[in-house]
Amino acid sequence: MVLDTSKDLVPAQPTGIWSWITTVDHKRIGMMYGVTALVAFFIAGLEALFIRLQLATPNGTILSADAYNQLFTMHGLTMLLVVVMPVGAAFMNYFIPLHIGARDVAFPRANAFSYWLFLGATIMLLSSFVLGGAPDGGWFGYAPLSTQLEEFVRMDYYAIGAQLLGIASIMASANFIATVFTMRAPGMTLMRIPVFTWMAVVVSFLLIFSLPIFGVGLFQMYFDRNFGTQFFSGGGDPLLWQHLFWLFGHPEVYVLILPAMGIVSEIIPVFSRKPLFGYPFVVFSGIAIGFMGFGVWAHHMYTAGLGPVAEAGFGIATMLIAVPTGVKIFNWIGTMWGGKVRFELPMLFSIGFVSLFVIGGLSGVTHSVVPSDYQQHDSYYVVAHFHYVLFGGGVFGFVAGAYYWFPKWTGRFLDKRMGLWHFWLMLLGFNLTFAPMHILGLNGMPRRTYRYGEGLGWEFWNQVATVGSFIIGVSFLIFAWNLIKSRKNGVEAGPDPWDGRTLEWSISSPPPVHNFDEIPIVEHVDDFWHRKYATDEEGRAVRMTDVTGGTLVETDTGGDGSHEEEDMHMPSPSYYPLVAATGITTVGYGLIYAPGAGWVVAGIGTLITMWGVFGWSLEPVTRDEHHD
Amino acid sequence: MTSQSAPVEVHDHHDIKPIRKAAMWVFLGSECMFFGSMIATFLLYRNETADGPGAEIFDIPFTSASSFILLMSSLTMVLAHNAFENRDPRATRIWLLATAMLGTTFLAGQVFEFTEFVHKGLTLSTSSFGSAFYMLTGFHGAHVAIGVLMLMTMFYLSFSGRLFDDRGLNVELVGLYWHFVDIVWIVIFTVVYLLQV
C-alpha cells in the first residue's frame, strides 16, 4: 500500500451519501456508471431469459404476443443504450484521465450531469413497464409501426428516453474529446496515448456526430405520434426514418465494440509481457473504422429496395470495413505470439473476446453480400451474428476489463476460483445459446416471433439455446457474488498487481482523489513500463532493481513539501448537475404525456432545469476561487 | 511551425479557456449534424405539399429583412466580445444588449411569419412540407431564444462586476454559440427560402 504522506497538501476523500450525490470526481462517476449499467444488465438479462423460456418449446404460453414485443424491444434497447454504452462510459470516465496523466476530465460538473441524465433516462425507460407499457416496436423503432397506435405512450417512451440518453452521451463525448486533446500530461503526445483511450476518442467522435442525426429522427417520430406531423406518414416516407436511424445505428455498433477492443488491447500486452504489436496500426485501424463506420449505414436496408447501385456500393464498403477490423485481430495475435503469456482471468476473457468476435465478424461479412443478406435478413441468423459481436465481443471485453482493473478500483483482486467458474460457464452457455441460432436462422426461423408451430424442425436447437441462456445466467450470478465479496475480502493487490504498462498502475489502488501527486512527464508509449524496465544488449527487458511497481509514488512523495508549487485546484462538489438532470428528465416525462396534462409537468421540469443550469453556470468552478 | 514545433504540448492546468473552446467547437460540429438532418428532411419534402400551401407563401422581402437583422447581430456580438477582451464592462454591456435586441427582433419576426403562414393554411400537420419547414425553422428559433437568454445572463453579470470571473459561461463562448446560430440561418435562408421560390 502506498502511504499518502502529503495528506495535508492534497484533497481528502470525502465520504457519505451526499458526497456521492454531489461528486464531480471522474472515478466516482465512472463507478456509478458501472454499477447502474450492471443492474440494468441483470434486468435486461432477465428479460432475455423470459424470451428464451417462451421459445423453449413450440407454442410457448408463458408470454402473450404483446408482452413478448415489449420484452424483446426493451431487452435490445436496454442492452445497447443502458448497458454496453454506459459500461464503456464507465471505463472511459475512470481511465481517460489516468491514462493521459490528468487530474480529472475537462468539465467535471458536466460529467456528473451526463451521468445523472443517463440515470434519469434509464429510470424513465424502465418505469414505462408500469406506466402504460414499454416500447414494443423493436430497438430500431421502424416507422410506420412506431408512429401508429398513438393512444399508447409506449413508443413515446422510446422517443424521449433515447433522446435523453443521446443528450447525455453527446455531453460526455464533448467532455472526453476536450479532455484528451487539451489536458494530456507533458510528453504525452497523441501517439503515446494508451490504445483504450484512443478508442475512447474515436467513440466520442462517432457519438458526437451520429447522435444528433438520431435525435432529429426521434423528434420526428415524436412529432408524428403526438402533433400530427407527416414525416413518416401521409406525404412522408418511412424510409427516411431508416436512413436517420442507421446513420446513427451503424456508427453505434462501433461505439459498442471499440471500447471493448481498446480494453483488450491494454490487457493482451500486459499478460504477454510484450508491447502491443504494431501500436500505430491498432490506432489507425481504429480511426479508419471510425471514418468508414459512417459510410455503410444502408447495409441494414438492402431489403428496403435501394436500387442496385446503392446496394452494390454499400455492399463493397461494408466488406472493406472488415479490413481494419482484421488488422486489429492480427495485432492481438501478433502480440501474444512469442510472448510469455500468463493465463490470468483478464487474459482468458480477452482470448474469449478475440475468438468469439472473429466468429461474429465472419457471419457479419456474410451479411454484407446483398443476395445472401436477402436470405438472412430478419432471421435468427442475424440474432446469432449480433450476439457474437455484442456479447461475445463487447461483454467479454468488458468483463475482461473488470477483472483487470478491479484491483485498481478497490485495491483487491477478484476471486480467482469464482472467476474461473464464471469464465467457463459463460463461454459454454454463450455458445450453447447463440451458435444454434445460426442454424435456426438458416432453417427459416424469423426473429421477433413470439411462438412457432410444431414440426418445423426448430424444437431441438431452441431447447439447447434456452438451456444455454440459463447457464449464462448462473455464470453472471457468480460474477455478481464475486464482485460483492471481493470488494471487502479479496486478496490485497497493491498498486501494480499485473506488472502493468500504463500510468494508472503507477499510483495507489484505489487512486487518491487527485490521481497524481505530481503530474507525470511522459517519454514513451507504455511509459510506466519503461520506468520499471531497461533493455539489455539482447533487447530483453530487465527490471531496474531500485524501482518496484507503484513505489515510484512513495519515493516521490517521501520527500518533503516540494509539491507545494503545484497547488491542486480540485473542482468543488456540486448538486446542480443533479438538479439540472432531474429537471430535464421531468420535462421528458411531461413530453411523453403531452399534449394535455403533460405540458404542466414539462413546465415544472423546465423551471427545475433553469434552476440547475443557472446555479451551475454561475457558481465558481473551484472552492478556492471565492472572491466575491 | 518553423522551429521544430514542440512535440510536448505543455498545458497550463489553470487555463481552462482553450479547453472550453475545444468542447464548444466540437459541440458546434455536432450541431451541424443536427441541423443538417433537418435541412435534408426539408429538401426531401420540399414538394410534398399535399395540395396545401408551399413555398409560394414565403414573403421574401420580409424574411430578407429579418435575416439581415440576425446577420448584423453577429457584428454586435463580435464587438461585445472585443470589448470583453479589452475588459471594458460598459462597452461589453452595450453590445451584448444590442445583440440580444436584434435576436429578439428576429424572433418576433419569426412569430409573425408563423402566424401569417398558419392563417394561409400551412400548419405542422398540413403536409410533409409544413412539418419539415416548421421543425427546421422552429428548432432554429429555439436556439436563438436560448442564445438571447444567455446574452441576458451575461448582461446581468456585467452589472455585478462578475463578468470577468472564471465561470462556466463567458462572453466568448456565448459568442461562438451565437455566431453559429447565425450561420445556420445563412444556410436556411438560402436553402429554404431563396432556392424554393
Add this chain to the structure above:
Amino acid sequence: MAETAHRAHPSPSTYWVIAGILAVVTAIEIAVPSISALDPVKVPLLWALAAVKFFAVVGFFMHLRYEKKLYRTLFFFGVFGVFPLFIVVLLTFNAL
C-alpha cells in the same frame, strides 16, 4: 503558421468591413432570383454566396482563422461530414 498568430485577433475595423461585405453579399443573394438571366446558375450561385457568408462569419467573427488548428478540425468534421451523408440519402430517394 496559424498557431503563431494565435491571440492576434482582428480589430473592430475589420469586423465592420466584414459586416459590410456580408451586407453586400446578402443584397446580391436577394437580387439573384429576380434576375432571369442568372436562372441557369441560380442554384450553384446561391450556394456559393451562402458559403462566402458562412466562412466569413466562421473565419472572422468566430476567429477560427486565428485559432488553434484543433478547433478547425473539430468543427469541420461536422461541416463537411454532413454533406456527403445527406447527398447520398437524397440520391437514394431520387430527390436531388
